[in-house]
Amino acid sequence: MAAGAVAIVLVAIFLHYFLVESEKRHMVEQEEQTAKTLATAMKLPFTQILLFEESEIVSEAGLLDLYVSRMVGSVDLHIDYAMVFDPEGRILSHSDLTLFNRKLDDPLSRKALSADGIVLSHIGDPFDGGVIDVATPLNVSSKRFGTLRFGYSLAGLADRLLQLKRKTLALTVSAAAGMILLVFAASMVMTRPIRRLVGALDSVRLGKLEPIPLPERHDELGDLQNSYRMMVNRLAQEKTERERTRELLARTEKMATVGTLAAGIAHEINSPLTGSMHSVHALASGTLPAEKRDRYLQVLGEGLERIRRAVSQLLDYSTVHVTNMVHCDLSGLVTKTLEFLEYQITRNRIEVENRLPPLVVRADAHKVEQVLVNLVLNAVAAMPRGGRLAFRHFEEGPFLTLVVSDTGEGIPEGNLEKIFEPFFTTKGDGKGTGLGLAVCRKIIEQHGGKISVSSRPGEGTEFLVSLPFAAVPGRDHER
The missing domain is CATH 3.30.565.10 (Histidine kinase-like ATPase, C-terminal domain)
Known part of the structure; x- marks a missing residue:
């Protein structure tokens, strides 16, 4: 369960990151396409103005400045700056009037003047107030009358990205929570029979050798339950056989002990008893001289003392005294x-x-x-x-x-x-x-x-x- 939950969280984080990054690229591509469309739309009127002026059909008379100021002032076009170059790079019109008639020599200006088609250049972070610098040639066929260059603002992307992140986060969190709950529920269903089987095995560890009733199953857990029943029955049989063998060994040990005690005491009593009986028979004849009679009496006394000592020590060993x-x-x-x-x-x-x-x-x-x-x-x-x-x-x-x-x-x-x-x-x-x-x-x-x-x-x-x-x-x- 823990591994599944961690895996789901990691996948959710990855998906969130992947979706946000993918959507960020898509948003930037959309803005670039909008900038190209705007450049294409603005190319014709600016080209006509320059063409008419050069053909002396009509005098420019501030039309360039009017179009530039309308482009920058339009709320819908999102343009930060705009300018028109002549073929030599001199500014014919600019949203900043102080730059009129100046010749710019920065890399973007050179790139714009040398381009044969629409050129896009990013200035700054697109999602932190960045701008797309757009340049398009103003030409008719192979005749170039100048270049239109303007800055397309990306200020709105930051808010759109924030909203996207919130929606994506809510979606991934909801999906992850749902998956975790699903994993939890599935694990509970799967582990319930395992816990029952573990409890049954614990009862064996505690000495209970009677199979605990378990629901019949026909899957891998069912095979484990059958193995558990066979194991418990085998352990019960082995326990019965062990107890029977222990009882047999106990009886055998008792018989061996009794045999050892009997043999020992028989040996300890038989030898002095034989000598004592011989002394009694000799004394009973009544024909022994005094010296031999005293010797036989001594042997008789020593033999009886050995018997008494053996019996006394045997009693000390076998009797529980206070x-x-x-x-x-x-x-x-x-x-x-x-x-x-x-x-x-x-x-x-x-x-x-x-x-x-x-x-x-x-x-x-x-x-x-x-x-x-x-x-x-x-x-x-x-x-x-x-x-x-x-x-x-x-x-x-x-x-x-x-x-x-x-x-x-x-x-x-x-x-x-x-x-x-x-x-x-x-x-x-x-x-x-x-x-x-x-x-x-x-x-x-x-x-x-x-x-x-x-x-x-x-x-x-x-x-x-x-x-x-x-x-x-x-x-x-x-x-």
């Missing part, structure tokens, strides 16, 4: 955990570096201690020949991130994405259930935080635990 959120000092929890595991740390000759200031977080202190115990025990297991265990922190937006790093054996790159999965462990048989880090991730996610790991084999491992800051009034977050 989280008791309180304000607690994270650095204090780290210190308490290090004191609790001091024996394992000292026995493995591990140096501890704790650079944590008092850090207040809102968390379940018991669950955070459980996470810290798992992380410290993993670090101790990764440094059997000693090393350094470090604690530091940094703040990132509303989160406080605890960094627990060790200088142990590290984790292969292929295992970094697996260590948080249930029952995945890199420890030897009987040394881990593979649930510790899975439980840690679940606890941290319950707190609205996240846990991640980075490691290089032979260089150590670094765990990052991010927890939300506690909303303590007046606390200044230093970066």
Whole structure:
């Protein structure tokens, strides 16, 4: 619509300009023709006067001045000046009496004297008070008696041009307005079905996969509407198939998870259970010496403890416990955990570096201690020949991130994405259930935080635990 309106306006401007210029040329040509007609009409009486004078049939006796003064004084002839030359260019009569008997030598005078027919010359702008200088020879056959020259006024052309411009402008504006209204009406008729189709497509974008009823058409828009219906039906079918596939994948994933849990817990329980049953059978014989009986009792107790620990960690992973959120000092929890595991740390000759200031977080202190115990025990297991265990922190937006790093054996790159999965462990048989880090991730996610790991084999491992800051009034977050 906008392009059509602009095109119509440009065409209207062009047509207005073309019509005005064409009419201007036509008006000037009409005036030139009038001037020629006037020159032809005035040639005969002036020639007769000069002929009679030369033949001495009658004396001129001021007839030239009379005719010149009547030409200039006539309102209908629109003549500004008039003059008669003799063959040598001397003025025999002029509307300006002061120029009588003078000889003019300007270009127009020379052109008029040398012409064999009517000569027209424009002086000034035809539409701004210009004049047509007209010259015609006064002759009979080849005998030339003089030259008539006069100025035909074009003063009326300016008013006629103004009226023409007004009429042409009114015509072009009316035509342009009519065309714009016609384009607007046609575009409204043409775009109405397009807008309906666009609205139907928008409903698809918003998730509505039911075809919106549209009027039947048998043109290009009808083809588009049919394509729209086919698209919506196909999308609806694909959505149904997608939901069916998603449900199938969900069931498959659940079965795979159940299978993984069952296999893991079966492995963790079966090995100590087998040893415990063997110890029970041996003890039941009653023939064992005291030393072996004590050994079998120890094996029985260790096996039952492994079973209890595996079941406990499995319950921690699979059960949603109530989280008791309180304000607690994270650095204090780290210190308490290090004191609790001091024996394992000292026995493995591990140096501890704790650079944590008092850090207040809102968390379940018991669950955070459980996470810290798992992380410290993993670090101790990764440094059997000693090393350094470090604690530091940094703040990132509303989160406080605890960094627990060790200088142990590290984790292969292929295992970094697996260590948080249930029952995945890199420890030897009987040394881990593979649930510790899975439980840690679940606890941290319950707190609205996240846990991640980075490691290089032979260089150590670094765990990052991010927890939300506690909303303590007046606390200044230093970066």
